[in-house]
Amino acid sequence: xxxxxxxxxxxxxxxxxxxxxxxxxxxxxxxxxxxxxxxxxxxxxxxxxxxxxxxxxxxxxxxxxxxxxxxxxxxxxxxxxxxxxxxxxxxxxxxxxxxxxxxxxxxxxxxxxxxxxxxxxxxxxxxxxxxxxxxxxxxxxxxxxxxxxxxxxxxxxxxxxxxxxxxxxxxxxxxxxxxxxxxxxxxxxxxxxxxxxxxxxxxxxxxxxxxxxxxxxxxxxxxxxxxxxxxxxxxxxxxxxxxxxxxxxxxxxxxxxxxxxxxxxxxxxxxxxxxxxxxxxxxxxxxxxxxxxxxxxxxxxxxxxxxxxxxxxxxxxxxxxxxxxxxxxxxxxxxxxxxxxxxxxxxxxxxxxxxxxxxxxxxxxxxxxxxxxxxxxxxxxxxxxxxxxxxxxxxxxxxxxxxxxxx
Amino acid sequence: xxxxxxxxxxxxxxxxxxxxxxxxxxxxxxxxxxxxxxxxxxxxxxxxxxxxxxxxxxxxxxxxxxxxxxxxxxxxxxxxxxxxxxxxxxxxxxxxxxxxxxxxxxxxxxxxxxxxxxxxxxxxxxxxxxxxxxxxxxxxxxxxxxxxxxxxxxxxxxxxxxxxx
Numbered sequence: 001x002x003x004x005x006x007x008x009x010x011x012x013x014x015x016x017x018x019x020x021x022x023x024x025x026x027x028x029x030x031x032x033x034x035x036x037x038x039x040x041x042x043x044x045x046x047x048x049x050x051x052x053x054x055x056x057x058x059x060x061x062x063x064x065x066x067x068x069x070x071x072x073x074x075x076x077x078x079x080x081x082x083x084x085x086x087x088x089x090x091x092x093x094x095x096x097x098x099x100x101x102x103x104x105x106x107x108x109x110x111x112x113x114x115x116x117x118x119x120x121x122x123x124x125x126x127x128x129x130x131x132x133x134x135x136x137x138x139x140x141x142x143x144x145x146x147x148x149x150x151x152x153x154x155x156x157x158x159x160x161x162x163x164x165x166x167x168x169x170x171x172x173x174x175x176x177x178x179x180x181x182x183x184x185x186x187x188x189x190x191x192x193x194x195x196x197x198x199x200x201x202x203x204x205x206x207x208x209x210x211x212x213x214x215x216x217x218x219x220x221x222x223x224x225x226x227x228x229x230x231x232x233x234x235x236x237x238x239x240x241x242x243x244x245x246x247x248x249x250x251x252x253x254x255x256x257x258x259x260x261x262x263x264x265x266x267x268x269x270x271x272x273x274x275x276x277x278x279x280x281x282x283x284x285x286x287x288x289x290x291x292x293x294x295x296x297x298x299x300x301x302x303x304x305x306x307x308x309x310x311x312x313x314x315x316x317x318x319x320x321x322x323x324x325x326x327x328x329x330x331x332x333x334x335x336x337x338x339x340x341x342x343x344x345x346x347x348x349x350x351x352x353x354x355x356x357x358x359x360x361x362x363x364x365x366x367x368x369x370x371x372x373x374x375x376x377x378x379x380x381x382x383x384x385x386x387x388x389x390x391x392x393x394x395x396x397x398x399x400x401x402x403x404x405x406x407x
Numbered sequence: 408x409x410x411x412x413x414x415x416x417x418x419x420x421x422x423x424x425x426x427x428x429x430x431x432x433x434x435x436x437x438x439x440x441x442x443x444x445x446x447x448x449x450x451x452x453x454x455x456x457x458x459x460x461x462x463x464x465x466x467x468x469x470x471x472x473x474x475x476x477x478x479x480x481x482x483x484x485x486x487x488x489x490x491x492x493x494x495x496x497x498x499x500x501x502x503x504x505x506x507x508x509x510x511x512x513x514x515x516x517x518x519x520x521x522x523x524x525x526x527x528x529x530x531x532x533x534x535x536x537x538x539x540x541x542x543x544x545x546x547x548x549x550x551x552x553x554x555x556x557x558x559x560x561x562x563x564x565x566x567x568x569x570x571x572x
Contacts, residue, residue: 099434099436099437101437102436102437102440139459140459140460140531140534141459141460141463141534144460144463144464144467145463147463147467148463148464148466148467148470148471149466150471151466151467151470151471151472152466152470152471154471154475155440155443155470155474155475155478158475158478159440162436162478162482170482174479174482177475177479181472181475184471199535200535201534
């Protein structure tokens with residue numbers, strides 16, 4: 001029974017001992033185990049596409065009061081397999097004037113960093129002296145690793161946009177990179193708040209230190225992270241890159257078949273990893289009312305369950321809000337999320353300096369967060385009121401746009 | 408030859424191929440991409456030296472920001488799809504001279520300086536110690552703050568230059 005309760009670690013340890021028994025050196029056995037873990041993580045990432053796309057279609061359909069995909073057995077849930085087979089059998093196209101090397105390399109290069117992020121995600125409790133662990137590695141700079149690899153993806157997007165030799169693709173790529181760079185700042189600020197509070201950048205330790213989920217303790221950091229993560233992932237309402245009415249399909253317009261599928265896969269791989277990271281940083285990761293202590297075998301499923309819940313919130317947002325304009329997109333990042341993120345960071349630094357007791361810190365943080373939120377809403381209301389009573393600068397711009405479209 | 412040597416040779420090959428690609432390519436955009444490859448190779452060196460923080464900063468700042476800035480500049484400033492850029496221009500002799508002198512200086516430094524070898528392993532909490540020494544009055548708080556003020560001034564200056572009159 002004990003064996004089953006801690007199945008994953010025991011299984012890995014037994015395999016390790018088995019390889020040692022075969023006369024393999026310790027590093028060789030470790031290498032094989034690591035390789036197996038990496039393989040499982042990569043498969044998990046790719047499985048995300050097959051599991052999350054039907055969920056997305058069904059949930060969005062239900063929110064919009066329509067059936068969604070309902071032909072493929074059962075209830076349209078195997079539609080993703082049908083799509084995958086369709087993508088695989090499509091012809092490989094190369095636009096005549098495209099830069100062949102860059103055009104082909106871009107879809108490959110966008111998937112690699114997306115899958116590499118899985119290396120730092122924590123999937124279960126970790127004994128201090130354990131030789132083997134759930135998850136690929138416990139890097140000391142886990143959070144920074146996530147941000148750094150996220151920024152590598154924008155190079156691949158620029159390559160796709162430029163290599164296609166299509167002005168819509170290039171414009172789309174510019175838009176995306178503009179968005180990625182703008183939202184990286186609030187994302188780093190919110191991550192920094194967590195790092196300052198916990199005093200570590202290793203995702204595993206952040207989960208271990210977290211006795212109360214940080215979503216409750218510091219909602220501002222959590223919501224800032226969620227908003228900027230959705231923008232980084234190009235999820236609606238921040239999906240300007242594929243604004244069909246303006247840009248056809250953004251940087252992917254010249255891609256078809258499996259090459260397009262690579263972008264699609266990268267998108268969902270990123271969604272799952274970001275959801276898992278959100279779960280780890282703000283929802284307590286693999287912790288679930290002490291269940292992870294009793295049965296560590298369930299820890300990865302707790303993480304995935306929380307990640308799916310985060311994904312559901314993303315879908316909810318997508319089903320609720322219309323797509324925002326380009327200037328609103330930049331404005332939201334620079335004029336709202338960055339200032340509030342900076343204030344929040346100051347608050348966290350102050351609280352960490354004031355008290356070392358986790359409960360006192362939690363209380364002070366919660367109080368400070370509520371005060372910041374109240375002040376923010378006050379400022380927004382005052383600005384709105386002033387805008388209504390004459391000096392309407394922002395709103396008048398928006399009103400000028402609508403008649404032009406109707407004319 | 409240990410594993411470290413093999414990894415070092417592979418990383419050096421990546422960095423050098425990237426660097427050669429930058430100078431020998433006829434298309435500026437491809438040169439920029441080779442520059443990214445070179446940056447990634449250097450990040451690999453940092454990982455080999457157990458300086459994970461520097462490696463990540465290298466990726467974040469050089470690949471994620473500087474390379475993107477260069478690519479934007481290339482795309483916005485010339486006919487990017489045309490491959491008629493010459494590899495050599497009329498100042499090639501001067502370029503050779505500077506390159507050879509720089510190489511000679513580097514080799515001289517490499518051979519002459521008695522590089523100290525530290526036997527102690529890298530401490531596990533090196534990142535915490537780095538962070539604390541950056542805000543410690545007995546550490547590097549003054550240069551750190553001066554650098555932040557400099558960056559702030561640059562930021563404000565950029566906003567003022569870019570703002571419409």
